[in-house]
Amino acid sequence: MTTTGHGALGAAAALPLENSTAAAAPSTPHRRRQGSATQHIVTAKPFLMLAGELHTSSASGVAYIKRLWPHLKELGLNTVLAPVSWELIEPREGDFDFTLVDTMVRQARRHDQRLVLLWFGSWKNGVSSYAPGWVLRDTARFPRAKGSSNQNTKNILSTLSTANREADALAFARLMRHLKQVDGKEHTVVMIQVQNEVGIKPEPRDLSPAADAAFAAPVPEPLLQYLTRRRDALHPELRRRWEQAGSKASGTWSEVFGSGPEAAEIFSAWHYARYIDRVAEAGKAEYDLPMYVNAWLAGPQLSSYPSGGPVAHMHDVWRAAAPHIDLLAPDIYASDFKGITAEYTRGGNPLFIPEASSDAAAAARVYWAIGAHNGMSFAPFGIESLPADHPLADSYALLRQLLPRIAEAQGTGRMIGIYRQTDEEAPSPVSIGSYQAHISYPERLPEGHPPVGGLILQENDDTFLVAGYGFEVRFSAATPGPRNTNILSVELGHFDDVGRWVHELRLNGDETGANYKARIPPFLPNRFLGVNRPMILRVRVYRHD
Numbered sequence: 001m002t003t004t005g006h007g008a009l010g011a012a013a014a015l016p017l018e019n020s021t022a023a024a025a026p027s028t029p030h031r032r033r034q035g036s037a038t039q040h041i042v043t044a045k046p047f048l049m050l051a052g053e054l055h056t057s058s059a060s061g062v063a064y065i066k067r068l069w070p071h072l073k074e075l076g077l078n079t080v081l082a083p084v085s086w087e088l089i090e091p092r093e094g095d096f097d098f099t100l101v102d103t104m105v106r107q108a109r110r111h112d113q114r115l116v117l118l119w120f121g122s123w124k125n126g127v128s129s130y131a132p133g134w135v136l137r138d139t140a141r142f143p144r145a146k147g148s149s150n151q152n153t154k155n156i157l158s159t160l161s162t163a164n165r166e167a168d169a170l171a172f173a174r175l176m177r178h179l180k181q182v183d184g185k186e187h188t189v190v191m192i193q194v195q196n197e198v199g200i201k202p203e204p205r206d207l208s209p210a211a212d213a214a215f216a217a218p219v220p221e222p223l224l225q226y227l228t229r230r231r232d233a234l235h236p237e238l239r240r241r242w243e244q245a246g247s248k249a250s251g252t253w254s255e256v257f258g259s260g261p262e263a264a265e266i267f268s269a270w271h272y273a274r275y276i277d278r279v280a281e282a283g284k285a286e287y288d289l290p291m292y293v294n295a296w297l298a299g300p301q302l303s304s305y306p307s308g309g310p311v312a313h314m315h316d317v318w319r320a321a322a323p324h325i326d327l328l329a330p331d332i333y334a335s336d337f338k339g340i341t342a343e344y345t346r347g348g349n350p351l352f353i354p355e356a357s358s359d360a361a362a363a364a365r366v367y368w369a370i371g372a373h374n375g376m377s378f379a380p381f382g383i384e385s386l387p388a389d390h391p392l393a394d395s396y397a398l399l400r401q402l403l404p405r406i407a408e409a410q411g412t413g414r415m416i417g418i419y420r421q422t423d424e425e426a427p428s429p430v431s432i433g434s435y436q437a438h439i440s441y442p443e444r445l446p447e448g449h450p451p452v453g454g455l456i457l458q459e460n461d462d463t464f465l466v467a468g469y470g471f472e473v474r475f476s477a478a479t480p481g482p483r484n485t486n487i488l489s490v491e492l493g494h495f496d497d498v499g500r501w502v503h504e505l506r507l508n509g510d511e512t513g514a515n516y517k518a519r520i521p522p523f524l525p526n527r528f529l530g531v532n533r534p535m536i537l538r539v540r541v542y543r544h545d
């Protein structure tokens, strides 16, 4: 198992990150534990990505790349997720061209942004559309997966081919070598995604003769050992598949996981993960940046999503197979944002959201990702399409002010996230430090209001920062002592560029229900306060008998 500061998802790992001290170069971006949270460290400080992912072709032309930045800045981003495609960096075998990568890095630096680069290598969205022509044309040397209709050749490079894997690994390693040369000191690039939404569809596995033979062979020992060692912690669905087939400690894929397509999904996950692990390993040997794999999320049936990707119920298989992958990431376009973020933090997987839908609710979902799950990144897809007045820009502007305080609170139980998902009821009281926060939602909000969500941070014993939009909160003490907790003061304000609190208004009376609760927005007219935006309150409480 790898226990470097980039702590990979090791086969033996109880958590993806167990040791933060043995990092390579200390200045290279890496991960560090703080309490129950995993932080992404860039130039020695926790770095939280208020991000967006570019459209898939945006990083393929110098002029287009150069035009992006003023708008990205306007939206309040500090990080951009941008593709690097195999076909463009290695158009002829062994002939590398990093012009586009260099342009991205230089432009990002000039505009005060960090980058997460997405390696579109063997697969993107399940297919091999970003592999170079010299790979795609030569199906004898670079074999494809076969499908069910007359063994048709699919536009998917086979996971079972060493030639495929090594050609991809070599190109990726060259990319990482180049990044180390041009960025090994500045660290504009802070993380790497390896491939994009992998898996095979609609068949649950490759049906080529090579894959048939592998499917009829014994399940690899490391996977079986992982299942046995971690039985109680396995994802319930994986455990069900294994136990229903008799919890065997050896056998072919169908013997160990049953005769249905579910066994084929596990087989596919193992082979995608092993292949990608080798690619990541080759890249890390050149430049050891944290790396992740993103998932096209599971749908109702196996045929509706690519089989073999890191969907939640395949995480254990990926952990067992891919020790060089630091975390598994969800692309969240489905409505149950809360359910998905919970699934992707199971077993200590740090939450990193490389893609999310860009509707208005993104402006509230970001609070949930950060506040409820210590999320490292939130990134709506197609970011340059968002208008400058998208409510996400206000959320990012508010979060930027709070970043140092969020970093301090991560993993300490002094931060909570709020997001009202599809008009749900208010949550039960939530613990924050030695208090409970009682959150409620106002019955009416002004026309055109931002989506409901926010953060509460405990600054010190009796002071909280309440930030966001569309909720009310009061506090009660959860420790022995005076029985009543009341509000002493509520200030509306903001943090300036150097992190000093700037007082705007003291809220009391009607605006707090006579110091009963903090309320955003307060009862003051939009016209004078501009209340249709998220805001920050500093709330002081006291206890008495």
Ligand code: DGJ
Pocket: 056, 125, 196, 197, 331, 355, 381
């Ligand atoms: C998910 C993919 O990962 C992205 O690259 C992009 O194709 C989006 N879907 C489009 O919605």
